[in-house]
Amino acid sequence: xxxxxxxxxxxxxxxxxxxxxxxxxxxxxxxxxxxxxxxxxxxxxxxxxxxxxxxxxxxxxxxxxxxxxxxxxxxxxxxxxxxxxxxxxxxxxxxxxxxxxxxxxxxxxxxxxxxxxxxxxxx
Amino acid sequence: xxxxxxxxxxxxxxxxxxxxxxxxxxxxxxxxxxxxxxxxxxxxxxxxxxxxxxxxxxxxxxxxxxxxxxxxxxxxxxxxxxxxxxxxxxxxxxxxxxxxxxxxxxxxxxxxxxxxxxxxxxxxxxxxxxxxxxxxxxxxxxxxxxxxxxxxxxxxxxxxxxxxxxxxxxxxxx
Numbered sequence: 001x002x003x004x005x006x007x008x009x010x011x012x013x014x015x016x017x018x019x020x021x022x023x024x025x026x027x028x029x030x031x032x033x034x035x036x037x038x039x040x041x042x043x044x045x046x047x048x049x050x051x052x053x054x055x056x057x058x059x060x061x062x063x064x065x066x067x068x069x070x071x072x073x074x075x076x077x078x079x080x081x082x083x084x085x086x087x088x089x090x091x092x093x094x095x096x097x098x099x100x101x102x103x104x105x106x107x108x109x110x111x112x113x114x115x116x117x118x119x120x121x122x123x
Numbered sequence: 124x125x126x127x128x129x130x131x132x133x134x135x136x137x138x139x140x141x142x143x144x145x146x147x148x149x150x151x152x153x154x155x156x157x158x159x160x161x162x163x164x165x166x167x168x169x170x171x172x173x174x175x176x177x178x179x180x181x182x183x184x185x186x187x188x189x190x191x192x193x194x195x196x197x198x199x200x201x202x203x204x205x206x207x208x209x210x211x212x213x214x215x216x217x218x219x220x221x222x223x224x225x226x227x228x229x230x231x232x233x234x235x236x237x238x239x240x241x242x243x244x245x246x247x248x249x250x251x252x253x254x255x256x257x258x259x260x261x262x263x264x265x266x267x268x269x270x271x272x273x274x275x276x277x278x279x280x281x282x283x284x285x286x287x288x289x290x291x292x293x294x295x296x297x
Contacts, residue, residue: 033270035248035249036246038270038272068209068210068212091212092272093273
């Protein structure tokens, strides 16, 4: 869940043009099918792309993202079913990128890209 | 001069505009029906590569893949499916499903060595795919079971080449 960013009952606009070339950037909010149940779709933030090395929070482990995969995490770090529980997910499971909140009317806004510092290792 | 103006006014502008509009609408309707059926019902797909010999030729066959089976969870062991590769989401691979979630799959890590056996349980929501030509196929034996969500369709019919026109027989190929 992305409690700190979206409210429950927010309706978002998800664009699928990015699926043409699977061109995503760090910090995008993406929608994807769950790897353990293809019928469920989740919305999380894209933290790492193929080839990146990501620090796992509250642990000294690091994971290198294999080719064709990505690391997704919810903004709310405490309870979130994301890559911290099932690992890097194949990019083929992504269904689109959330660009705007469109309902309710007082929440209409653009979805911001947020890249948290210190999650990725750079050499 | 007045003859030219007369001919200009006599020109059937209204009928031409109407015909052009109707023609455009017909093309637009056709494209819409084609797009919807291609995305949600049935799609043609060209295969290449030798990983599914002898079932599918290495020189490129034209198959029909239905999209409804994958959407409604009706993929079974032995089906030939088209799926997005977990190594590259822009690549579509054609393989056979050899294990559903919960199944115990036993395979040879090295196809030439009968002693290199390995057993794996397919996790929840995943399927184990293998090419019929185990010597050259890059499949779950290398990258593990793939999430069911990567499956794009089930190949059920071969259109080209004409000598092999007909439905692809289901059933587990050993």
